[in-house]
Amino acid sequence: MPLPSHGQHAHNYRNSFRTYHIHHIYRMPRDRSTTRARILAAAEQLLATDGFSALGVNAIAARAGVDKVLIYRYFGGLPQLLAELARDGKVWPPLSEVAPEAPSADDARTHSLGALALLLLRAELAALRERPLAQQALAWELADRNALTDALAAARAARHDEMLDTVRAGRRVPPYVDVPTLMAILGAGLTYLALMSRTSGTYLGLDLSSDESWHRVDKTLAAVVRAVLETREM
Amino acid sequence: MPLPSHGQHAHNYRNSFRTYHIHHIYRMPRDRSTTRARILAAAEQLLATDGFSALGVNAIAARAGVDKVLIYRYFGGLPQLLAELARDGKVWPPLSEVAPEAPSADDARTHSLGALALLLLRAELAALRERPLAQQALAWELADRNALTDALAAARAARHDEMLDTVRAGRRVPPYVDVPTLMAILGAGLTYLALMSRTSGTYLGLDLSSDESWHRVDKTLAAVVRAVLETREM
DNA sequence: TTGACAGGTCACTGAAAAGTGACAAGTTCG
DNA sequence: CGAACTTGTCACTTTTCAGTGACCTGTCAA
Numbered sequence A, B: 001m002p003l004p005s006h007g008q009h010a011h012n013y014r015n016s017f018r019t020y021h022i023h024h025i026y027r028m029p030r031d032r033s034t035t036r037a038r039i040l041a042a043a044e045q046l047l048a049t050d051g052f053s054a055l056g057v058n059a060i061a062a063r064a065g066v067d068k069v070l071i072y073r074y075f076g077g078l079p080q081l082l083a084e085l086a087r088d089g090k091v092w093p094p095l096s097e098v099a100p101e102a103p104s105a106d107d108a109r110t111h112s113l114g115a116l117a118l119l120l121l122r123a124e125l126a127a128l129r130e131r132p133l134a135q136q137a138l139a140w141e142l143a144d145r146n147a148l149t150d151a152l153a154a155a156r157a158a159r160h161d162e163m164l165d166t167v168r169a170g171r172r173v174p175p176y177v178d179v180p181t182l183m184a185i186l187g188a189g190l191t192y193l194a195l196m197s198r199t200s201g202t203y204l205g206l207d208l209s210s211d212e213s214w215h216r217v218d219k220t221l222a223a224v225v226r227a228v229l230e231t232r233e234m
Numbered sequence C: 001t002t003g004a005c006a007g008g009t010c011a012c013t014g015a016a017a018a019g020t021g022a023c024a025a026g027t028t029c030g
Numbered sequence D: 001c002g003a004a005c006t007t008g009t010c011a012c013t014t015t016t017c018a019g020t021g022a023c024c025t026g027t028c029a030a
Helices: A008-021 A032-050 A057-064 A069-075 A078-087 A113-129 A132-143 A147-168 A179-199 A211-229 B008-021 B032-050 B057-064 B069-075 B078-087 B113-129 B132-143 B147-168 B179-199 B211-230
Strands: none
Touching: A032 A057, A032 A069, A032 A078, A032 A132, A057 A069, A057 A078, A069 A078, A078 A147, A113 A132, A113 A147, A113 A179, A113 A211, A132 A147, A132 A179, A132 B132, A132 B179, A147 A179, A179 A211, A179 B132, A179 B179, A179 B211, A211 B179, A211 B211, B032 B057, B032 B069, B032 B078, B032 B132, B057 B069, B057 B078, B069 B078, B078 B147, B113 B132, B113 B147, B113 B179, B113 B211, B132 B147, B132 B179, B147 B179, B179 B211
Protein backbone atom coordinates (compact mmCIF):
# COMPACT_ATOMS: atom_id res chain seq x y z
CA MET A 1 0.00 0.00 0.00
CA PRO A 2 1.97 2.97 -1.24
CA LEU A 3 1.30 6.21 0.55
CA PRO A 4 -0.80 8.63 -1.50
CA SER A 5 2.09 10.75 -2.61
CA HIS A 6 3.07 13.15 0.12
CA GLY A 7 3.84 16.81 0.61
CA GLN A 8 1.02 19.10 1.59
CA HIS A 9 -1.13 16.47 3.13
CA ALA A 10 1.47 15.09 5.44
CA HIS A 11 2.62 18.51 6.42
CA ASN A 12 -0.79 19.76 7.36
CA TYR A 13 -1.46 16.73 9.48
CA ARG A 14 1.80 17.05 11.22
CA ASN A 15 1.38 20.71 12.00
CA SER A 16 -2.07 20.41 13.37
CA PHE A 17 -0.95 17.45 15.44
CA ARG A 18 1.86 19.37 16.96
CA THR A 19 -0.05 22.54 17.81
CA TYR A 20 -2.81 20.46 19.24
CA HIS A 21 -0.71 18.28 21.47
CA ILE A 22 1.83 20.80 22.51
CA HIS A 23 -0.20 21.51 25.59
CA HIS A 24 -0.37 17.90 26.64
CA ILE A 25 2.95 16.20 26.07
CA TYR A 26 6.03 16.95 28.09
CA ARG A 27 8.81 18.32 25.97
CA MET A 28 12.41 17.90 26.84
CA PRO A 29 14.25 21.18 27.13
CA ARG A 30 16.36 21.74 24.09
CA ASP A 31 19.87 21.20 25.30
CA ARG A 32 22.56 19.62 23.24
CA SER A 33 24.68 18.41 26.13
CA THR A 34 21.87 16.70 28.01
CA THR A 35 20.66 15.09 24.81
CA ARG A 36 24.16 13.82 24.19
CA ALA A 37 24.22 12.43 27.70
CA ARG A 38 20.86 10.76 27.20
CA ILE A 39 22.15 9.06 24.08
CA LEU A 40 25.30 7.89 25.82
CA ALA A 41 23.32 6.55 28.75
CA ALA A 42 20.93 4.75 26.42
CA ALA A 43 23.79 3.10 24.58
CA GLU A 44 25.37 2.08 27.86
CA GLN A 45 22.20 0.52 29.24
CA LEU A 46 21.37 -1.20 26.00
CA LEU A 47 24.79 -2.74 25.65
CA ALA A 48 24.85 -3.86 29.26
CA THR A 49 21.43 -5.46 29.23
CA ASP A 50 20.73 -6.65 25.71
CA GLY A 51 24.21 -7.22 24.36
CA PHE A 52 26.00 -5.90 21.37
CA SER A 53 23.89 -7.73 18.85
CA ALA A 54 20.98 -5.49 19.81
CA LEU A 55 23.03 -2.31 19.66
CA GLY A 56 22.10 -0.09 16.72
CA VAL A 57 21.20 3.48 16.01
CA ASN A 58 17.50 2.70 15.95
CA ALA A 59 17.52 0.93 19.29
CA ILE A 60 19.65 3.55 20.98
CA ALA A 61 17.54 6.41 19.68
CA ALA A 62 14.34 4.70 20.73
CA ARG A 63 15.67 4.05 24.21
CA ALA A 64 16.93 7.60 24.59
CA GLY A 65 13.60 8.94 23.37
CA VAL A 66 15.38 10.85 20.71
CA ASP A 67 15.59 10.89 16.94
CA LYS A 68 18.35 8.77 15.51
CA VAL A 69 19.58 11.50 13.27
CA LEU A 70 20.97 13.19 16.37
CA ILE A 71 23.35 10.30 16.85
CA TYR A 72 24.90 11.10 13.52
CA ARG A 73 24.85 14.81 14.13
CA TYR A 74 26.32 14.78 17.62
CA PHE A 75 28.71 11.86 17.41
CA GLY A 76 29.24 11.23 13.73
CA GLY A 77 28.05 7.67 14.02
CA LEU A 78 27.97 4.61 16.23
CA PRO A 79 31.73 4.00 16.30
CA GLN A 80 32.45 7.46 17.60
CA LEU A 81 29.70 7.12 20.16
CA LEU A 82 31.23 3.88 21.39
CA ALA A 83 34.66 5.42 21.45
CA GLU A 84 33.40 8.20 23.67
CA LEU A 85 31.73 5.72 25.97
CA ALA A 86 34.99 3.84 26.33
CA ARG A 87 37.02 7.02 26.79
CA ASP A 88 34.77 8.18 29.61
CA GLY A 89 35.63 5.20 31.76
CA LYS A 90 32.07 3.94 31.48
CA VAL A 91 33.35 0.58 30.32
CA TRP A 92 36.55 0.32 32.35
CA PRO A 93 36.57 2.32 35.53
CA PRO A 94 39.97 3.71 36.56
CA LEU A 95 42.32 1.08 37.90
CA SER A 96 42.88 3.12 41.03
CA GLU A 97 39.21 2.79 41.80
CA VAL A 98 39.12 -0.94 41.20
CA ALA A 99 42.27 -1.74 43.15
CA PRO A 100 42.77 1.11 45.61
CA GLU A 101 45.19 -0.93 47.67
CA ALA A 102 47.52 -1.40 44.71
CA PRO A 103 50.60 0.74 44.96
CA SER A 104 51.35 3.24 42.26
CA ALA A 105 54.18 2.44 39.93
CA ASP A 106 56.53 4.46 42.13
CA ASP A 107 55.59 2.77 45.38
CA ALA A 108 55.65 -0.68 43.90
CA ARG A 109 59.36 -1.26 44.25
CA THR A 110 59.01 -2.84 47.65
CA HIS A 111 56.54 -5.45 46.46
CA SER A 112 57.27 -8.70 44.72
CA LEU A 113 56.02 -9.21 41.21
CA GLY A 114 53.91 -12.14 42.23
CA ALA A 115 52.16 -10.36 45.07
CA LEU A 116 51.33 -7.45 42.82
CA ALA A 117 50.09 -9.72 40.07
CA LEU A 118 47.83 -11.58 42.45
CA LEU A 119 46.43 -8.38 43.88
CA LEU A 120 45.65 -6.98 40.45
CA LEU A 121 44.14 -10.21 39.17
CA ARG A 122 41.80 -10.43 42.12
CA ALA A 123 40.73 -6.83 41.77
CA GLU A 124 40.14 -7.15 38.06
CA LEU A 125 38.05 -10.28 38.46
CA ALA A 126 35.86 -8.64 41.07
CA ALA A 127 35.45 -5.55 38.89
CA LEU A 128 34.63 -7.57 35.80
CA ARG A 129 32.11 -9.75 37.57
CA GLU A 130 29.97 -6.80 38.53
CA ARG A 131 30.25 -4.87 35.28
CA PRO A 132 28.08 -6.23 32.50
CA LEU A 133 29.24 -3.46 30.24
CA ALA A 134 32.84 -4.58 30.42
CA GLN A 135 31.76 -8.19 29.94
CA GLN A 136 29.90 -7.28 26.80
CA ALA A 137 32.84 -5.30 25.50
CA LEU A 138 35.18 -8.25 25.96
CA ALA A 139 32.78 -10.72 24.39
CA TRP A 140 32.25 -8.43 21.46
CA GLU A 141 35.96 -8.09 20.98
CA LEU A 142 36.21 -11.85 20.61
CA ALA A 143 33.30 -12.02 18.23
CA ASP A 144 34.10 -9.41 15.67
CA ARG A 145 36.67 -6.96 14.52
CA ASN A 146 35.28 -3.72 13.19
CA ALA A 147 35.26 -0.03 13.86
CA LEU A 148 33.07 -0.53 16.90
CA THR A 149 35.16 -3.18 18.59
CA ASP A 150 38.39 -1.39 17.79
CA ALA A 151 37.23 1.48 19.96
CA LEU A 152 36.56 -0.88 22.84
CA ALA A 153 39.76 -2.84 22.33
CA ALA A 154 41.78 0.33 22.56
CA ALA A 155 40.27 1.10 25.95
CA ARG A 156 41.06 -2.40 27.17
CA ALA A 157 44.63 -2.24 25.92
CA ALA A 158 45.16 1.03 27.76
CA ARG A 159 43.91 -0.57 30.94
CA HIS A 160 46.25 -3.53 30.47
CA ASP A 161 49.21 -1.25 29.91
CA GLU A 162 48.43 0.42 33.19
CA MET A 163 48.38 -2.90 34.96
CA LEU A 164 51.63 -3.99 33.36
CA ASP A 165 53.32 -0.76 34.34
CA THR A 166 52.38 -1.36 37.93
CA VAL A 167 53.58 -4.94 37.91
CA ARG A 168 56.79 -4.18 36.07
CA ALA A 169 57.68 -1.64 38.71
CA GLY A 170 57.85 -4.42 41.30
CA ARG A 171 61.39 -5.07 42.49
CA ARG A 172 61.79 -8.57 43.76
CA VAL A 173 61.72 -10.70 40.66
CA PRO A 174 61.39 -14.41 41.35
CA PRO A 175 64.32 -16.00 39.63
CA TYR A 176 62.90 -18.94 37.76
CA VAL A 177 59.39 -17.78 37.04
CA ASP A 178 57.94 -16.17 33.95
CA VAL A 179 55.58 -13.92 35.84
CA PRO A 180 54.20 -11.94 32.87
CA THR A 181 53.17 -15.11 31.07
CA LEU A 182 51.75 -16.56 34.26
CA MET A 183 49.73 -13.41 34.71
CA ALA A 184 48.47 -13.57 31.14
CA ILE A 185 47.31 -17.16 31.53
CA LEU A 186 45.62 -16.56 34.86
CA GLY A 187 44.11 -13.25 33.80
CA ALA A 188 42.77 -14.83 30.65
CA GLY A 189 41.34 -17.70 32.67
CA LEU A 190 39.54 -15.46 35.11
CA THR A 191 38.22 -13.35 32.26
CA TYR A 192 36.89 -16.33 30.40
CA LEU A 193 35.21 -17.77 33.48
CA ALA A 194 33.57 -14.42 34.16
CA LEU A 195 32.31 -14.20 30.59
CA MET A 196 31.03 -17.75 30.61
CA SER A 197 29.07 -17.14 33.77
CA ARG A 198 26.75 -14.81 31.85
CA THR A 199 25.53 -17.20 29.22
CA SER A 200 26.42 -20.64 30.48
CA GLY A 201 26.04 -21.91 34.00
CA THR A 202 28.98 -24.24 34.09
CA TYR A 203 32.46 -24.66 32.69
CA LEU A 204 34.50 -27.81 32.94
CA GLY A 205 32.47 -29.00 35.87
CA LEU A 206 32.69 -25.70 37.68
CA ASP A 207 29.31 -24.21 38.57
CA LEU A 208 29.79 -20.59 37.69
CA SER A 209 26.61 -19.46 39.39
CA SER A 210 27.61 -20.54 42.86
CA ASP A 211 29.57 -18.38 45.26
CA GLU A 212 31.32 -21.45 46.53
CA SER A 213 32.83 -22.07 43.10
CA TRP A 214 34.19 -18.56 42.94
CA HIS A 215 35.64 -18.98 46.37
CA ARG A 216 37.44 -22.06 45.18
CA VAL A 217 38.68 -20.17 42.16
CA ASP A 218 40.09 -17.49 44.41
CA LYS A 219 41.80 -19.98 46.68
CA THR A 220 43.25 -21.91 43.77
CA LEU A 221 44.45 -18.72 42.16
CA ALA A 222 46.32 -17.72 45.29
CA ALA A 223 47.72 -21.22 45.70
CA VAL A 224 49.01 -21.22 42.14
CA VAL A 225 50.80 -17.92 42.53
CA ARG A 226 52.28 -18.93 45.86
CA ALA A 227 53.38 -22.35 44.66
CA VAL A 228 54.95 -21.03 41.50
CA LEU A 229 56.84 -18.31 43.33
CA GLU A 230 58.41 -20.87 45.60
CA THR A 231 59.63 -22.87 42.69
CA ARG A 232 63.39 -23.05 42.39
CA GLU A 233 63.56 -24.35 38.86
CA MET A 234 61.62 -23.95 35.70
CA MET B 1 14.97 0.95 -11.03
CA PRO B 2 11.67 -0.56 -9.97
CA LEU B 3 10.51 -3.56 -11.91
CA PRO B 4 7.53 -2.82 -14.15
CA SER B 5 4.77 -4.15 -11.92
CA HIS B 6 4.53 -7.93 -11.87
CA GLY B 7 2.02 -10.74 -12.11
CA GLN B 8 1.42 -12.24 -15.53
CA HIS B 9 4.37 -10.59 -17.03
CA ALA B 10 6.81 -11.97 -14.53
CA HIS B 11 5.44 -15.44 -14.97
CA ASN B 12 5.81 -15.40 -18.69
CA TYR B 13 9.32 -14.08 -18.40
CA ARG B 14 10.25 -16.73 -15.89
CA ASN B 15 8.92 -19.62 -17.90
CA SER B 16 10.54 -18.61 -21.12
CA PHE B 17 13.78 -18.03 -19.29
CA ARG B 18 13.78 -21.48 -17.87
CA THR B 19 12.94 -23.37 -21.03
CA TYR B 20 15.51 -21.39 -22.87
CA HIS B 21 18.42 -21.90 -20.55
CA ILE B 22 17.74 -25.44 -19.56
CA HIS B 23 19.99 -26.63 -22.33
CA HIS B 24 22.95 -24.52 -21.26
CA ILE B 25 23.39 -24.57 -17.49
CA TYR B 26 24.78 -27.52 -15.58
CA ARG B 27 22.26 -29.04 -13.27
CA MET B 28 23.18 -30.84 -10.10
CA PRO B 29 21.95 -34.39 -9.88
CA ARG B 30 18.86 -34.50 -7.77
CA ASP B 31 19.96 -36.18 -4.58
CA ARG B 32 18.71 -35.23 -1.21
CA SER B 33 21.68 -36.53 0.74
CA THR B 34 24.33 -34.79 -1.34
CA THR B 35 22.36 -31.57 -1.24
CA ARG B 36 22.17 -31.88 2.52
CA ALA B 37 25.90 -32.41 2.61
CA ARG B 38 26.46 -29.36 0.41
CA ILE B 39 24.43 -27.24 2.80
CA LEU B 40 26.30 -28.55 5.82
CA ALA B 41 29.65 -27.93 4.17
CA ALA B 42 28.62 -24.41 3.20
CA ALA B 43 27.57 -23.60 6.74
CA GLU B 44 30.82 -25.00 8.07
CA GLN B 45 32.98 -22.95 5.70
CA LEU B 46 30.99 -19.81 6.23
CA LEU B 47 31.15 -20.02 9.99
CA ALA B 48 34.86 -20.78 9.96
CA THR B 49 35.82 -17.98 7.61
CA ASP B 50 33.32 -15.19 8.06
CA GLY B 51 32.16 -15.71 11.61
CA PHE B 52 28.76 -16.23 13.10
CA SER B 53 27.54 -12.72 12.39
CA ALA B 54 27.57 -13.58 8.70
CA LEU B 55 25.82 -16.89 9.17
CA GLY B 56 22.26 -16.91 7.87
CA VAL B 57 20.04 -18.93 5.64
CA ASN B 58 20.58 -16.61 2.72
CA ALA B 59 24.35 -16.74 2.95
CA ILE B 60 24.46 -20.49 3.44
CA ALA B 61 22.12 -21.15 0.56
CA ALA B 62 24.08 -18.86 -1.73
CA ARG B 63 27.35 -20.52 -0.82
CA ALA B 64 25.95 -24.00 -1.29
CA GLY B 65 24.49 -22.99 -4.65
CA VAL B 66 21.11 -24.09 -3.45
CA ASP B 67 17.78 -22.51 -2.69
CA LYS B 68 17.33 -21.48 0.90
CA VAL B 69 13.97 -23.15 1.16
CA LEU B 70 15.80 -26.47 1.18
CA ILE B 71 17.40 -25.54 4.47
CA TYR B 72 13.97 -25.40 6.02
CA ARG B 73 12.79 -28.48 4.25
CA TYR B 74 15.77 -30.70 5.04
CA PHE B 75 16.77 -29.44 8.46
CA GLY B 76 13.80 -27.54 9.78
CA GLY B 77 15.82 -24.38 10.21
CA LEU B 78 19.18 -22.99 11.12
CA PRO B 79 19.26 -24.25 14.71
CA GLN B 80 18.75 -27.82 13.65
CA LEU B 81 21.36 -27.44 10.94
CA LEU B 82 23.85 -26.17 13.52
CA ALA B 83 22.96 -28.97 15.88
CA GLU B 84 23.69 -31.53 13.19
CA LEU B 85 27.00 -29.87 12.41
CA ALA B 86 27.96 -30.06 16.06
CA ARG B 87 26.76 -33.64 16.41
CA ASP B 88 28.85 -34.76 13.47
CA GLY B 89 32.07 -33.78 15.19
CA LYS B 90 32.66 -31.08 12.61
CA VAL B 91 33.13 -28.54 15.39
CA TRP B 92 34.78 -30.69 18.03
CA PRO B 93 36.66 -33.68 16.67
CA PRO B 94 36.64 -36.75 18.92
CA LEU B 95 38.84 -36.41 21.97
CA SER B 96 40.63 -39.63 21.09
CA GLU B 97 41.77 -38.04 17.88
CA VAL B 98 42.96 -34.86 19.53
CA ALA B 99 44.78 -36.57 22.39
CA PRO B 100 45.61 -40.09 21.22
CA GLU B 101 48.15 -40.54 23.99
CA ALA B 102 45.55 -39.92 26.66
CA PRO B 103 44.51 -43.10 28.43
CA SER B 104 40.91 -44.14 28.38
CA ALA B 105 38.97 -43.78 31.59
CA ASP B 106 39.76 -47.39 32.43
CA ASP B 107 43.50 -47.12 31.87
CA ALA B 108 43.77 -43.81 33.69
CA ARG B 109 44.03 -45.25 37.15
CA THR B 110 47.79 -45.40 37.05
CA HIS B 111 48.17 -41.73 36.20
CA SER B 112 48.07 -38.79 38.54
CA LEU B 113 45.29 -36.29 38.16
CA GLY B 114 47.74 -33.50 37.44
CA ALA B 115 49.56 -35.34 34.69
CA LEU B 116 46.32 -36.19 33.00
CA ALA B 117 45.05 -32.65 33.28
CA LEU B 118 48.21 -31.24 31.76
CA LEU B 119 48.11 -33.70 28.93
CA LEU B 120 44.51 -32.88 28.10
CA LEU B 121 44.98 -29.14 28.37
CA ARG B 122 47.90 -29.20 25.98
CA ALA B 123 46.01 -31.32 23.50
CA GLU B 124 42.93 -29.13 23.64
CA LEU B 125 44.92 -25.97 23.14
CA ALA B 126 46.65 -27.38 20.10
CA ALA B 127 43.36 -28.58 18.69
CA LEU B 128 41.63 -25.28 19.29
CA ARG B 129 44.40 -23.23 17.78
CA GLU B 130 44.06 -24.96 14.45
CA ARG B 131 40.26 -25.12 14.32
CA PRO B 132 38.60 -21.84 13.38
CA LEU B 133 35.23 -23.51 13.55
CA ALA B 134 35.63 -24.37 17.21
CA GLN B 135 36.95 -20.89 17.90
CA GLN B 136 33.90 -19.34 16.33
CA ALA B 137 31.61 -21.63 18.26
CA LEU B 138 33.19 -20.63 21.56
CA ALA B 139 33.15 -16.93 20.76
CA TRP B 140 29.53 -17.15 19.71
CA GLU B 141 28.67 -18.91 22.92
CA LEU B 142 30.06 -15.97 24.85
CA ALA B 143 28.28 -13.43 22.71
CA ASP B 144 24.74 -14.66 22.70
CA ARG B 145 22.39 -17.21 24.06
CA ASN B 146 19.81 -18.46 21.61
CA ALA B 147 18.69 -21.59 19.87
CA LEU B 148 21.76 -21.52 17.66
CA THR B 149 24.33 -21.24 20.41
CA ASP B 150 22.55 -23.75 22.58
CA ALA B 151 23.22 -26.38 19.96
CA LEU B 152 26.92 -25.55 19.97
CA ALA B 153 27.11 -25.29 23.74
CA ALA B 154 25.67 -28.76 24.09
CA ALA B 155 28.44 -30.16 21.93
CA ARG B 156 31.07 -28.38 24.00
CA ALA B 157 29.58 -29.59 27.26
CA ALA B 158 29.66 -33.17 26.01
CA ARG B 159 33.30 -32.77 25.17
CA HIS B 160 34.06 -31.38 28.59
CA ASP B 161 32.26 -34.23 30.27
CA GLU B 162 34.44 -36.62 28.37
CA MET B 163 37.56 -34.82 29.54
CA LEU B 164 36.35 -34.77 33.12
CA ASP B 165 35.60 -38.47 33.05
CA THR B 166 39.13 -39.17 31.94
CA VAL B 167 40.65 -36.97 34.59
CA ARG B 168 38.39 -38.19 37.35
CA ALA B 169 39.48 -41.74 36.64
CA GLY B 170 43.03 -40.87 37.65
CA ARG B 171 44.03 -42.54 40.90
CA ARG B 172 46.74 -40.62 42.63
CA VAL B 173 45.00 -37.56 43.97
CA PRO B 174 47.37 -34.85 45.21
CA PRO B 175 46.33 -34.17 48.76
CA TYR B 176 46.14 -30.46 49.08
CA VAL B 177 45.28 -29.41 45.56
CA ASP B 178 41.93 -28.59 44.01
CA VAL B 179 42.77 -30.09 40.66
CA PRO B 180 39.37 -29.64 38.99
CA THR B 181 39.32 -25.93 39.73
CA LEU B 182 42.92 -25.59 38.65
CA MET B 183 42.03 -27.28 35.40
CA ALA B 184 39.08 -24.98 34.88
CA ILE B 185 41.18 -21.86 35.40
CA LEU B 186 43.98 -23.03 33.15
CA GLY B 187 41.64 -24.41 30.51
CA ALA B 188 39.71 -21.17 30.49
CA GLY B 189 42.94 -19.21 30.20
CA LEU B 190 44.23 -21.20 27.25
CA THR B 191 40.85 -20.93 25.57
CA TYR B 192 40.70 -17.18 26.00
CA LEU B 193 44.22 -16.70 24.69
CA ALA B 194 43.43 -18.81 21.66
CA LEU B 195 40.28 -16.80 20.97
CA MET B 196 42.04 -13.50 21.42
CA SER B 197 44.73 -14.46 18.96
CA ARG B 198 42.16 -14.34 16.17
CA THR B 199 41.05 -10.76 16.51
CA SER B 200 43.67 -9.08 18.65
CA GLY B 201 47.40 -9.50 18.36
CA THR B 202 48.27 -9.12 21.99
CA TYR B 203 46.94 -9.80 25.46
CA LEU B 204 48.44 -8.40 28.65
CA GLY B 205 51.74 -7.88 26.95
CA LEU B 206 51.81 -11.32 25.40
CA ASP B 207 52.22 -11.29 21.63
CA LEU B 208 49.71 -13.90 20.57
CA SER B 209 50.96 -14.05 17.01
CA SER B 210 54.46 -15.23 17.86
CA ASP B 211 55.41 -18.87 18.29
CA GLU B 212 57.79 -17.88 21.04
CA SER B 213 54.91 -16.57 23.13
CA TRP B 214 53.03 -19.81 22.78
CA HIS B 215 56.14 -21.71 23.74
CA ARG B 216 56.36 -19.64 26.89
CA VAL B 217 52.70 -20.32 27.59
CA ASP B 218 53.32 -24.02 27.29
CA LYS B 219 56.34 -23.91 29.59
CA THR B 220 54.53 -21.81 32.16
CA LEU B 221 51.53 -24.10 32.04
CA ALA B 222 53.68 -27.11 32.77
CA ALA B 223 55.52 -25.25 35.52
CA VAL B 224 52.28 -24.27 37.17
CA VAL B 225 50.95 -27.80 37.23
CA ARG B 226 54.25 -29.19 38.51
CA ALA B 227 54.65 -26.51 41.18
CA VAL B 228 51.11 -26.86 42.44
CA LEU B 229 51.34 -30.63 42.65
CA GLU B 230 54.40 -30.38 44.84
CA THR B 231 52.60 -28.10 47.24
CA ARG B 232 52.14 -29.57 50.70
CA GLU B 233 49.59 -27.06 51.91
CA MET B 234 46.74 -25.08 50.50
C1' DT C 1 1.51 -44.02 -19.89
C1' DT C 2 0.24 -41.61 -16.18
C1' DG C 3 -0.10 -40.10 -11.75
C1' DA C 4 2.03 -39.32 -7.38
C1' DC C 5 5.81 -37.79 -5.09
C1' DA C 6 10.34 -36.05 -4.18
C1' DG C 7 13.68 -32.55 -5.46
C1' DG C 8 14.31 -27.90 -6.72
C1' DT C 9 13.27 -22.88 -8.34
C1' DC C 10 11.22 -18.57 -7.95
C1' DA C 11 8.63 -14.44 -6.45
C1' DC C 12 7.02 -12.35 -2.88
C1' DT C 13 5.98 -10.48 2.00
C1' DG C 14 7.01 -8.17 6.18
C1' DA C 15 10.27 -6.60 9.40
C1' DA C 16 14.25 -4.28 10.63
C1' DA C 17 18.36 -2.06 9.53
C1' DA C 18 21.50 2.30 8.24
C1' DG C 19 21.50 6.50 6.51
C1' DT C 20 19.76 11.17 4.41
C1' DG C 21 17.18 15.38 2.97
C1' DA C 22 13.81 18.58 4.15
C1' DC C 23 11.62 21.11 7.32
C1' DA C 24 9.60 22.81 11.83
C1' DA C 25 10.42 24.90 16.22
C1' DG C 26 12.94 27.11 19.57
C1' DT C 27 16.97 30.46 20.81
C1' DT C 28 20.08 34.18 20.42
C1' DC C 29 21.61 38.36 19.20
C1' DG C 30 21.69 42.30 15.95
C1' DC D 1 11.14 42.69 15.64
C1' DG D 2 13.58 39.47 12.70
C1' DA D 3 17.53 37.05 10.68
C1' DA D 4 20.66 33.34 11.62
C1' DC D 5 21.59 29.51 14.00
C1' DT D 6 20.71 25.36 16.81
C1' DT D 7 17.84 21.65 18.22
C1' DG D 8 14.74 18.37 17.07
C1' DT D 9 11.04 15.79 13.99
C1' DC D 10 9.63 13.34 10.17
C1' DA D 11 9.39 10.92 5.80
C1' DC D 12 11.71 8.37 2.81
C1' DT D 13 15.26 5.19 0.32
C1' DT D 14 17.90 1.20 0.06
C1' DT D 15 19.41 -3.03 1.74
C1' DT D 16 19.21 -7.30 3.96
C1' DC D 17 17.08 -10.66 6.44
C1' DA D 18 13.81 -14.87 7.63
C1' DG D 19 10.17 -17.15 6.05
C1' DT D 20 6.30 -18.87 2.80
C1' DG D 21 3.24 -20.13 -1.11
C1' DA D 22 3.15 -21.50 -5.67
C1' DC D 23 5.13 -23.51 -9.05
C1' DC D 24 8.18 -26.51 -12.19
C1' DT D 25 10.69 -30.96 -13.14
C1' DG D 26 12.57 -35.37 -12.89
C1' DT D 27 11.70 -40.31 -11.31
C1' DC D 28 9.51 -44.40 -10.29
C1' DA D 29 5.86 -47.50 -9.64
C1' DA D 30 1.31 -49.09 -10.81
